[in-house]
Amino acid sequence: MGDKGPYIPPLVGWMYDLVLWSFSVLIDLFFREVHPRGSWKIPRRGPIILVAAPHANQFVDSLVLMRVIRSEAHRRISWLIAEKSFRRKFIGFLARGIGTLPVARAMDNLKPGTGTIYLPDPINEPTLLRGVGTNFEGKPFEKDGTIALPTVNGTSHSTAIAEVRGPEELVLKKPFKARDALVQLTGRQDIDSEGNFTGTASDNAEFKGTKFKVAPHVDQTAVYQAVFKRLGSGGCVGIFPEGGSHDRTTLLPLKAGVALMALGTLAENPDCGLKIVPCGMNYFHAHKFRSRAVIEFGTPIDVPPELVEQFKQGERRESVGALLEIIYGGLVSVTVTSPDYETLMVIQAARRLYNTKGKKLPLPMVVELNRRLVKGYAHFKDDPRIVDLRRAIVSYNKSLRILGIRDHQVVYAKFSIVQVVATLIYRLGKLALLAIGTLPGFLLFTPVFIATKHLSAKKSKEALAASTVKLQGRDVMATWKLLIALAFAPALYAFYTAAFTYWTYWNRVNGMVPDWVPLWSVVVIGMVLFPTITFAALRIGEVGMDIIKSLRPLVLSLNPSSANTLVRLREKRAALAQQVTDAINTMGPELFPDFDASRIVTDPFREATKIEEVPDHGPPEVRRSSVSDSSEKMPTSEPLPRNESFHNLANIGFFSTRPPSRNRSRSSSASGRPGSRHGLKPLSSLTQKDPLEDVSSRIRDAMRERGERRRRRSEDGSWDMASSGPGTPSSEENRKDL
Structure with missing residues (x-):
């Protein structure tokens, strides 16, 4: 072999x-x-x-x-x-x-070890590990094996074994450096966040060591x-x-x-x-x-x-470490990370406050803006202005949670009572109609919903108990929901089809099915009908859920006490938006040299520069403009190809120095289809010196020139852009997860 x-x-x-x-x-x-x-x-x-x-x-x-x-x-x-x-x-x-x-993986083979372990001299010999009631000469313990500590604060620290010296003594390859690990292994509290001992205590007579797990070396x-x-x-x-x-x-x-x-x-x-x-x-x-x-x-x-x-x-150690640093840097450039969940919520709230006009940003731009804000926060987090701003945003988020509403729903505070009542009646009527279309499919698919929710939560708890890095075990929930639905849904449809066929055989569905319809065709009809009903209910119910989520702020607006709270919250939001914008405009250029040239969101408080908003080509809805409607179209020097049109700004090179990627629909890619016109339109010939830099420079120049022409037309009053009203269900659906 x-x-x-x-x-x-x-x-x-x-x-x-x-x-x-x-x-x-x-x-x-x-x-x-x-x-x-x-x-x-x-x-x-x-x-x-x-x-x-x-x-x-x-x-x-x-x-x-x-x-x-x-x-x-x-x-x-x-x-x-x-x-x-x-x-x-x-x-x-x-x-x-x-x-x-x-x-x-070693982590999959971890088994509880007998006895306890501790560090006898963590300062002078940090790699020396001793045990009480242990047998390090037993089978699981070997060179390059793994020693893991119990989970503390959501993390289990581990290291490899370098040498086994006896049943109660071994040497580690690397010392434990984290504070939690050192506290577990020494029982001492005089350790700072960097893992350094700050006191002079050398022994804790009452300390008996800590439990541990061990795994053999994996070849x-x-x-x-x-x-x-x-x-x-x-x-x-x-x-x-x-x-x-x-x-x-x-x-x-x-x-x-x-x-x-x-x-x-x-x-x-x-x-x-x-x-x-x-x-x-x-x-x-x-x-x-x-x-x-x-x-x-x-x-x-x-x-x-x-x-x-x-x-x-x-x-190997040096080369592997250097390459890992390069790979880590590449991953950081395409992900959004934050120190903790609360910081992530603050960053996302700051992004929404910065985009005060409520303009829907494409998902890639949302991710990019989050990434820039995280980078800025990491750089200026100790600045007193950022500390105060974070405290204010946390307070604002807490107020939203108390009222049970989302940030974009605070705008309801400016609506009159007549507007609120009319909108509420309209949405309740629409919800009643949607419920009629959703109910049959919802009832048919309810067993799948119940099974996936219950079993995925159970699997999540099991995964959390077996893991050393998970916080809540949510990373396995989507997987188990899909696997359970994949197995249960076809079986459920087969049961419905069998019941429908038997009902037809028994009494022709109370005489509603003619005698000339063969039973085999009933089977085919059932196999198509039941999945179609549930799929239609899914799409209709999705719209209905968006409407349900929009009802609470409308009801709050009708309550005098909560309405006043909404008004105060709206004023607080406006002040926060100004504060966030000032902080970004002040500190942004310090971190990003091309800050003004590479803006994702234009400064909403610079009234002297009137830059038009891009129309939102979302799902068709009844449009209620908050500004004005105009039948005039924006003139362009050259029509954009379909995949580069304004309905998806993520594909326009204006936002990035890299060529745009192909457009996709909401659920699948249309690229690669013959005759779909999804190719990039040639701009001009490239120079051999630096193609990407040349393309980026030309795109920026072209967009800058086009922007000047639009501003001149805007000042002349030659055209105006309409935008979806902030209170429409479509706008809420487009922003609720952003």
Whole structure:
């Protein structure tokens, strides 16, 4: 067997596409919108390693990326999957057919150890570990094995074993440095946040050590050889370098495996042209039904040749560490991370306050604006102005939670009583009509809703108990909802069809079905009718839920006491918006040299510069303009191609120095269809010096000139733009998750 090389599960093309097509239906149903950004950066040929993070949705992340890369780059991915998941019957069966590579993880083999452990001299000998009632010479304990501590504050710290010296003494490869870990192993509290001892206490007589878990060393040689072989043949390997799924707001430390795979491949075949493509998985409520996602691809990373040479010469630790830093930087550039959940909520609130005109931003621009605000917050977080602003935003968010409304619904405070009553009556009537269309499908699909909610919550608790990094276990909920629905829904439809057929056989559905209709046709009708009813209920109910969420602020506006609260909250919001805008305009140029040139949202408080708003080409609704309506159209020097039109600003190069990616519909990609006119329109010939810089410069110049013409027309009063009223259900639906 060794002479033949490692076994590589074959990637069966037709089975890969069949599995992808089957699950794509569920992806379309579960997500309201999946938007790829920067997919043009994915190499169409040659070996690539796709590194994706954060891994917030267990198996769903893989399916979403498989679909995006298959439709956008026409490539198939061989995923590295945990051997624990590979051993599951259904998952393992599918994984073998689509060419996944199983990887054994130490964290999956952790077992509770006997006795307790402690650090006898954490200052002078931080790697020396001793036990009480332990047997380190037993089977689980070996060189390169793993010692893990109990979870504290959502994190379990671990390290590898360097040497076993006896039944109650061993040496660690790396010392524990985190404060929580040192407190667990020493019982001392005189430790600062950096893991440094601040006192002189050398012993705690009452300390008895801490419980621990141990896992044997896992030999990954066969896995690496399989990856080298697949990449050497020009394949595409996908990996989540954090090691496992989680629901944190920050990236976990990257595992060394991805760097070893890249360096090992180039060490064996230096001319293979391997590239590493970072991919950011940006979800809006990842575990919730009908949520949204932006999948962003970064610039492919070329592994520096000097790191490959360093790797060949045996300096693996240095070369692997350097490459991991490069990969981490690539992932940070395409993800939105924050120190904690409250900070993320503050950042998102600041983004909404900065966009005071309520203009709907495309999802990629929402992600980009969040990313810039996070970067700015990290840089200025200790500034007194930012500290005060954060405190004010937290207070504002608390007021919203107390009232049970969202930020964009505060605008109802300016409506008159007549407007509120008329809007409330209209929406209640519309909701009643929608309920009639939703009720049959809702009743049919209720068993699936109940089963998925109950079982996914149960699996979430199990995953949380078994994990050392999860906070609430939400990262497995979407996966289990899809798997349960995939198994239960067809069985439920089969039951409904059988009952419908039997009813027809028994009394022809109370005489409503003619005798000449054969029973086999009733079976066919049932197989089509019941899924159609539930799907229609899903789409109709989605609109109904948006209306239901908009009713509470209307009711509050009719209550005199809460109406006054809304008015005060609206005034507070206006003051906060001014404060946020001033802070961004003051500090932004310090962090971003091209701040004014690369704005995503124009300054809403600069009345001297009147820049038009872009019309929202969302779902058709009854339009109620808050400004004015005009039949005049904006003139342009040259019509934009359909995929570059104003209904999707994410695809216009004005917002980025990189070429735009292909447009997508809300649930599927239209790229690649013959005759769909989804190609980029040529601008002009490129110079050989720096094509991307040349394109970016010309686009900026063209857009600047066009903006000047529009401002002149605006000042002359030659045209005006209409916008959706802030109170319409369509505008609320478009903004509720943003």
